[in-house]
Amino acid sequence: MIKKPYILIKFLLIYLLSITFIYASNIDETEMSNEVIEISKELKCLVCDGQNIFESNSNFSKDIKLYINKELINGKEKKEIISDIHSKYGDVILMRPPIQRNTYILWFLPSVILFIGILILYIKRRGSD
Amino acid sequence: MIGLYGNLLLYLATAAALAAIIYSKVLRIKVDRKYKYSSFFIVAQFLFIFFSYLILTYAYITSDFSLLNVWQNSELNKPLIYKITGVWGNHEGSILLWVLILAFYSFLVVVIDRDVPKKNILNVLFVQSSITLAFLLFIIFTSNPFTLQHPVPYDGVGLNSLLQDPGLIIHPPLLYMGYVGFSVVFSYSIAAMLDKDLNNVWTRWVQKWVYLSWCTLTLGITIGSWWAYYELGWGGWWFWDPVENASLLPWITGTALMHSLIIYRSIGRHKDWTLLLAILTFSFSLMGTFLVRSGILTSVHSFASDPQRGLWILVIMSFFVICSLSIFIINLSENKEKNNFFIFRKGTFILFNNYLLMLSCFVVFFGTIYPLLLESITNEVITVGPQYFNTIFIPITFFLALLMPIGPNLPWKGHVNTQAINRIYMSAILTISLVIILQVLIEGQTFNLSIFIISLGGWIIINSLVDLLPNNNRREDKNIVDLILYNIKNINIQKIGSRISHVGFGVLIIGVAAASSYSEQKEIKISIGEISDINRYSLQYDGLSSDIGDNYDDLLLSFTILLDNKKIGEIIPKKRFFRNSGDITTEAGIFRHNTSHVFITVGEVQENYIYAMISYKPFVRMIWLGSFLMVIGLVGSVLIRIQFIRLTHD
Numbered sequence: 018m019i020k021k022p023y024i025l026i027k028f029l030l031i032y033l034l035s036i037t038f039i040y041a042s043n044i045d046e047t048e049m050s051n052e053v054i055e056i057s058k059e060l061k062c063l064v065c066d067g068q069n070i071f072e073s074n075s076n077f078s079k080d081i082k083l084y085i086n087k088e089l090i091n092g093k094e095k096k097e098i099i100s101d102i103h104s105k106y107g108d109v110i111l112m113r114p115p116i117q118r119n120t121y122i123l124w125f126l127p128s129v130i131l132f133i134g135i136l137i138l139y140i141k142r143r144g145s146d
Numbered sequence: 147m148i149g150l151y152g153n154l155l156l157y158l159a160t161a162a163a164l165a166a167i168i169y170s171k172v173l174r175i176k177v178d179r180k181y182k183y184s185s186f187f188i189v190a191q192f193l194f195i196f197f198s199y200l201i202l203t204y205a206y207i208t209s210d211f212s213l214l215n216v217w218q219n220s221e222l223n224k225p226l227i228y229k230i231t232g233v234w235g236n237h238e239g240s241i242l243l244w245v246l247i248l249a250f251y252s253f254l255v256v257v258i259d260r261d262v263p264k265k266n267i268l269n270v271l272f273v274q275s276s277i278t279l280a281f282l283l284f285i286i287f288t289s290n291p292f293t294l295q296h297p298v299p300y301d302g303v304g305l306n307s308l309l310q311d312p313g314l315i316i317h318p319p320l321l322y323m324g325y326v327g328f329s330v331v332f333s334y335s336i337a338a339m340l341d342k343d344l345n346n347v348w349t350r351w352v353q354k355w356v357y358l359s360w361c362t363l364t365l366g367i368t369i370g371s372w373w374a375y376y377e378l379g380w381g382g383w384w385f386w387d388p389v390e391n392a393s394l395l396p397w398i399t400g401t402a403l404m405h406s407l408i409i410y411r412s413i414g415r416h417k418d419w420t421l422l423l424a425i426l427t428f429s430f431s432l433m434g435t436f437l438v439r440s441g442i443l444t445s446v447h448s449f450a451s452d453p454q455r456g457l458w459i460l461v462i463m464s465f466f467v468i469c470s471l472s473i474f475i476i477n478l479s480e481n482k483e484k485n486n487f488f489i490f491r492k493g494t495f496i497l498f499n500n501y502l503l504m505l506s507c508f509v510v511f512f513g514t515i516y517p518l519l520l521e522s523i524t525n526e527v528i529t530v531g532p533q534y535f536n537t538i539f540i541p542i543t544f545f546l547a548l549l550m551p552i553g554p555n556l557p558w559k560g561h562v563n564t565q566a567i568n569r570i571y572m573s574a575i576l577t578i579s580l581v582i583i584l585q586v587l588i589e590g591q592t593f594n595l596s597i598f599i600i601s602l603g604g605w606i607i608i609n610s611l612v613d614l615l616p617n618n619n620r621r622e623d624k625n626i627v628d629l630i631l632y633n634i635k636n637i638n639i640q641k642i643g644s645r646i647s648h649v650g651f652g653v654l655i656i657g658v659a660a661a662s663s664y665s666e667q668k669e670i671k672i673s674i675g676e677i678s679d680i681n682r683y684s685l686q687y688d689g690l691s692s693d694i695g696d697n698y699d700d701l702l703l704s705f706t707i708l709l710d711n712k713k714i715g716e717i718i719p720k721k722r723f724f725r726n727s728g729d730i731t732t733e734a735g736i737f738r739h740n741t742s743h744v745f746i747t748v749g750e751v752q753e754n755y756i757y758a759m760i761s762y763k764p765f766v767r768m769i770w771l772g773s774f775l776m777v778i779g780l781v782g783s784v785l786i787r788i789q790f791i792r793l794t795h796d
Contacts (some may be wrong), residue, residue: 051668061529067387069531074377074749112531119526123516127509127538131545134501141487 053085054097060102062108069112149213152201152292159194159249160282162187166275170268181264184271185256191278192253199246202291203233212298215239215291221304225696228310234318235309237439237455238291243319244435245281249324252278255330256488264353269337270330277329277647280462288455307729310698313373317366323361325431325587328396330355331403332428335421336470339477349411352424356407357784358772360400362778367393368773376734381667381745381761383769386532391514392434395507399427402503405496410634413493413558418478419500424472443653490562495553502546508561509538540599547602547655550648551609554641569581569612577605599655611647614638640790643783655767657741667745667761673754677708681762683744684708685717690751699723700733703748703756707737714739719746719758741767 054071057123060081062073070078081102088098114120166187169180193314202215204467205468206229211217218278219236220229233239252274259267273742285291334352338344370393375383403423410420435460488494513530555566581601588597616636670678672687679685686706693700706713719735737744750755 054667054669059533061531067385072382107527107528108212109529112529113533113537114528114530119520119524120528123513123534125544127505128514129504130508131541134505138489142489 028094050086051079052089056085056098057082059099059112061112063106063110066082148201148205148210149292149294152205153199153290155194155201156282156290156292158288159191159198160286162191162194163275163279166191167279168601170272170275176660177264177268180268184268184275188249188252188256188271188275191275192249195246195249195282198292199233199242202239202242203230205395206230206233209302211300211302212294212296212671213291214293216331217295217299217302219303219305221302221697223697223726224305224310227315228305231315232305232309235305235314238285238289240318240322241281241285241289241439243276243289243321244326245285247319247322248274248278248281248329251326251330258354259351266337266341266351269340270333271320273333273336274325274329277333277466280465284455284458284462288458301726304697304724304726305600307698307724307727307731308377310724311368311373311377313377317370317373319366320362320369321366322507324359324366324400324794325363325393325396325434326765327359327362328400328424328428328431331359331424332470335424336473339421339473341475344417346411346414349420353407353411354784356404357399357780359606360404361780363393363397363400364773364777368770372770376736377731381734381747381759381763383661383766384532386513388514388536389434389438391510392430392437394442394510395430396427396434398503398507398510399423402500402507403427405499409493409496415493416497418474422474424501425467425474429463429467429470432459432466436460436463436759454650467507477528490556492553492556495549495556499546499553502549506539506542506546509535509542513538527764540595540760543599543655547599547606547652550651551606551613554644554648555613565617568631569615573605573609573612576608577601580604580608594663596659599659603652603654603656603659606655607649610648612653613645614641634645639786643786644782645779646782647776647779650772650777650779652772653768653775654772657765657770657772660765661763661769664765665761665763667759669749669757671755671757678760680744680760681764682686682709683762684711685744685746685760687756687758690756695722698722703746703751703758705735705746707744709739710759717744717746719748721751738767741765741771743767 057071057078058069060070062068062070062075062078064075064077065073068078070081084102085098088101093101099111103115108115114123116124166184169187170184173180202213204210205213205216206220207226209216209220209222209229211220215236215238219239220232225230227645228235234243252271255267255274259270262270331352334348334355338348367390370390371383374385375381399429403420406416406420406423407727409416436456439455513534517528517530552570555570556562581597584597584600585593588594614637615633616638666681668680672678672685674687674689677684677686684707686708688704688706691702691704693702699722701723702718703720705717705719707715707717715737717735717737720733722731722733723729724731732747735746741768742762745761745763747759751757
């Protein structure tokens with residue numbers, strides 16, 4: 018595959034330079050465990066456009082991933098870690114909106130509509146008999 | 147110079163659109179003359195826009211940086227194909243493509259729909275030209291791709307690196323064909339309401355447009371999902387991203403429309419509802435355009451947005467939606483339809499389908515705008531992520547999938563015949579045994595919701611296939627081979643198309659459920675020569691090499707994939723380094739094995755080791771296969787019907 022070795026070397030150099038620049042803050046030396054992946058998918062990257070922490074490569078996400086990893090090693094549970102992060106950054110970081118005063122409508126309106134539909138069906142059925 | 151010609155053509159097109167509006171509706175002359183002139187201006191308008199589009203493409207190909215738009219979105223050493231398709235990789239160009247397709251559809255209406263009475267077609271052309279005019283003015287005033295600049299720079303800024311991909315070639319045009327195609331359906335609906343003497347013949351006129359738009363929209367969405375899957379780098383196929391949701395809305399209402407048209411065509415009922423769906427579908431198309439272009443919602447598509455333009459599109463959208471809904475309300479049919487309600491009728495089940503689809507449409511819409519609403523009212527910010535949509539969609543899909551295969555077997559009126567009931571029982575028994583087998587084989591003791599959903603997919607597929615058996619299946623033949631041959635020979639051809647589409651939906655459900663719950667993924671650090679296992683596969687990292695493209699360099703990372711210690715293939719994920727912009731994109735390496743994918747994306751690269759995410763995605767290919775089957779089924783059913791009409795005419 019190598020056509021011109023010097024270009025490869027030049028390219029690698031540029032590449033390595035650029036990533037050392039981009040990942041300067043990255044000190045991650047361990048493999049990400051399944052649990053880190055699982056937790057980081059529940060959280061939103063606050064500096065990106067609609068990505069979760071797992072998908073994103075931003076410094077913010079890297080830090081959160083490192084933090085999750087650390088807390089897991091300290092023996093914390095998934096729920097605890099998420100609620101810690103939640104209390105620090107607020108509702109906006111949770112991909113799954115919490116069920117609370119300002120999301121009751123969001124969560125329950127669809128079921129209410131479904132229920133009304135079934136009710137109408139029931140009434141119509143009785144009416145036509 | 148070139149900008150001048152482009153501008154001139156745009157102005158001419160605007161004039162032609164205006165003339166078409168005047169001749170089709172305003173002037174009081176004979177219908178024949180009205181039609182003659184307005185169709186002439188429709189053709190002219192299409193040609194003007196077409197040539198202005200060609201000029202823009204020419205400017206891209208020749209890298210004419212005197213045009214601001216070309217300079218901002220192109221560069222000298224970009225591959226030719228991305229110079230041509232890069233035209234729609236930015237706001238101005240993609241809106242021009244939008245209008246081009248719109249004008250093309252108007253042109254098609256003039257060419258194809260010659261059997262529609264002139265009086266009706268004039269109204270259609272009137273609405274079409276109004277939409278075209280609105281968007282042409284939008285282009286001229288806010289998004290003119292022919293804006294000049296001076297002095298002329300030597301090289302351009304370049305196309306967004308993520309967009310330099312084969313996906314760009316087909317995804318936007320198909321999506322727009324779908325979005326804009328529903329404008330014809332919309333125009334026909336408005337025309338029908340203006341004429342007031344609507345009857346079933348109207349369904350014959352619009353049906354082909356609904357089918358065409360639905361097929362292209364489905365393909366567009368499917369290809370977009372596939373593109374995101376390998377390009378964005380983390381192996382998701384649907385993100386519930388606002389822009390994806392915006393394309394899903396017209397798809398859902400379009401699907402509902404397609405089904406409610408069947409009722410209206412067959413028994414002439416639910417006319418108002420069908421018209422409303424037609425209006426809604428195009429309104430959602432406009433809203434999709436608004437959401438993408440305005441940038442009020444953040445998304446991975448936000449490469450081309452501008453709030454100022456969003457406002458314009460909002461005005462255009464509101465105008466058409468409010469006008470059409472007012473016409474709809476004024477023309478609501480006064481005679482109430484007879485209120486005999488029976489559950490086990492085909493019509494009732496199609497209404498169930500419509501109801502559930504509208505519910506899911508509402509969920510997508512509501513979930514997408516809820517954070518905006520909440521923030522504007524209370525200043526509280528929340529995120530509505532995929533988890534929300536997935537949770538709500540499971541029960542809706544459950545009902546939809548449960549009822550879906552029953553409906554087509556039911557009669558329009560009268561009693562359900564015993565054969566249909568028997569077949570449903572038979573499929574039910576088969577499905578329940580499938581659940582049990584899957585539960586025992588895969589899950590053992592634990593209960594997993596996905597088994598349930600997979601079986602629902604199975605329920606649709608089994609039912610649809612059983613449905614294809616010939617109607618009188620009572621054969622004395624003892625020989626099983628003969629019996630099977632008899633059944634295949636006498637398969638119910640007229641039903642094949644719609645059943646393939648339904649099977650496609652079943653396949654899609656299975657793919658989604660299985661891929662989401664049985665995927666495995668992990669992030670690894672791997673050195674040259676090392677092996678990492680995922681599921682039954684072993685991946686060995688062989689090292690890196692490089693390759694040179696037109697305007698980028700590739701870093702290729704070779705992996706050997708082993709199954710039971712035997713080499714079954716190679717996976718080569720890439721890091722693509724764009725020289726001009728300095729962007730780095732990841733190109734996933736994908737190995738296809740049966741219905742599964744083994745998927746590698748590379749993170750950080752060092753000389754001796756790399757970080758990579760490897761994943762095993764079983765059944766994931768069924769997602770796209772299912773979507774294609776839905777389209778194939780629809781195309782098939784149309785072809786078969788045409789064949790049948792020919793046969794009966796002979």
